[in-house]
Amino acid sequence: MGSPKYVRPQKHNSWFNVVPVRDFPHLGSPKVPFLDSFVTMEASPREPGYVVRYEGVHPMHVTVQYGFICVWFGDDLTKPSWPFPVLFDRSFGRDFCIGKPRVFKDTNLLDLIENNGDQLHFKTVHRWHSVSISDHTYTDRVFRLKMSGVISYARSSESAVKRTLSRIVPVSDYHQDLAFHGPGFGAGQISTNGGLQAQLVLAFTPIGDNDLRLYLAASVDESTLPSWLRALFRLNPFVSLHDLLSRAIVRAGADDTDGDYRIWRYKRSLKDPKLLPGEADIVRIREWMSQYYLKDFEQPPLAIKAEEQKRWILLGHDEEITPGRVHSFTVAGEEVVAYRASNGELCIFEAHCPHQGAHLGRGGRLEDDCLSCPFHHFYFNPQGEFVGTKPEGKPKPHMKLHPVEHRLSDDRVEVFV
Ligand code: FES
Ligand SMILES: [Fe+2]
The missing domain is CATH 2.102.10.10 (Rieske [2Fe-2S] iron-sulphur domain)
Structure with a gap:
């Protein structure tokens, strides 16, 4: 869509993903779109490492975390106001499996993050049986939400992954502890009634004035899986059980965002939404996000005609x-x-x-x-x-x-x- 739908603030003071390390060698050009400009990337002469510059000129602070090349985007590009956060307090001992990128046109970070505090949409858009947000807390940098729900895989999506899941586990109790560290990264600890535990990383890259790219990455805790299943996969040197399940989780998560995108794409982010009692989590997320967005932000801005x-x-x-x-x-x-x-x-x-x-x-x-x-x-x-x-x-x-x-x-x- 032609002209920008909204004005993106220039400094988010947060960490963002530029591209997964995995994809870096395959970039057709060293120029990568980022916010309303681009960054240039090259391998550092002092291996291993990367040199990333904003608009090809200003050096940026770079770190590699969870398989992503991450940059600090703040008032001072080279001096982060806070170090890259520790997303999880323990590791499952394997690398995260990173899915394919999803690009959302005409979608902003506010829509995406606000959605996670929106209980009702899990029932209406994703067709969960039930959902509740039991707790939320927030500090300057972190917004944390605890959510539980009952998912029916067959109802929630047409995707092949979910259809397969619906045969193995038709309905699942699902618990998620999700934390956003600024608007660039989310970290989720998830567990289901089958005992499966996994960690999920959401990495957002704002592109241009209107668009957003999302990578999901997952790592499954194999020790929570039945011993017969682990033994079976140990006999097979070609497929790792960890990677197979982690990729399935990434795919299932990405499918969910397709439902949201059908709404986001045409939505107007209202300055004064008519929220109902019980939608306090959305108000809190908005308050927290207001440090990264202009106050009274509305997308697209409403021109009141006389x-x-x-x-x-x-x-x-x-x-x-x-x-x-x-x-x-x-x-x-x-x-x-x-x-x-x-x-x-x-x-x-x-x-x-x-x-x-x-x-x-x-x-x-x-x-x-x-x-x-x-x-x-x-x-x-x-x-x-x-x-x-x-x-x-x-x-x-x-x-x-x-x-x-x-x-x-x-x-x-x-x-x-
Ligand atoms: S019912 Fe919620 S946006 Fe219309
Ligand atoms: Fe959603």
Whole structure:
């Protein structure tokens, strides 16, 4: 998408991954995109090591951790304000397996990190049976969340990895202790009801004004696996049980982000989301992230039009807005959604959900004349009133969709925007 959707602050004061060591020899060019610029990388003449420069000029502080070449990005590029964090208090004795990179266009760090404090989305987007965040704590540098849930692998994804898992362990109790060390790195300790324990690293690289790259890495604690399974794999010199399972965890984690990306890509990060009681973790994460983002950050920035700037503009022909589905339009720079209620009435609203900014036309559904948001499945009636998580609920005062004034002129639908 052409112009930048938001303004990224220039100094994050955090550690970021540039590229895994594994991929460094295969870079086609020494220039690697990083934030709104690039870094140049070369092997150090004093092996082993790397020289990394920002915009090819300013030397950066570099360290290699968990298989990633990491740089400090702060007010002073060469003097970190804090050392690279110890992500885990013990090692499972094997290298982390790093997955393939996932690039998310039009996605920012705030969306990604905020999501982890968003309990409800694990049920609606990832279709877990249940989830709860039991605890969160934060200091300047670290935000820690303890989460438990019950995952049904068959329900949660179409992916081959999850389908296979669903045959071996159909449902799993899942516990995760996740810590973000600044916005660049996350570290998760995970365990499941089968006794499996693993460590997970999330490494984020902001690219350009809008995009983000994510690498996931995992290491499984083999000692927690059944002895017969370990004995079986000891006979096989070609496949390591550690690597096989670690890669499966990385793949499963990456599949989950595909569900999120369907939302992130079209979402607006609202300055004033209409959060419900019980969503305190999101508020805390936002507070913590505000040290890395501008205050009052909104993506994309909302340009409030004065009434005298508004005009009647053609949206489309009446028959184009067919019943049974949500139609999306961009008209005079405004994103709107339109649908037809069962009595033929035309309902037109601003496209972004007031709860957390998801685009109602990108996966939103109609049920009993109500529009349901693709993110947390909240329902809004034809008047735009929030009626809860079922279409038959009563209107509640928490939030309302913004109706778009419209009129019919012959068979043309016009909106006042
Ligand atoms: S963003 Fe949460 S229900 Fe729409
Ligand atoms: Fe998610």
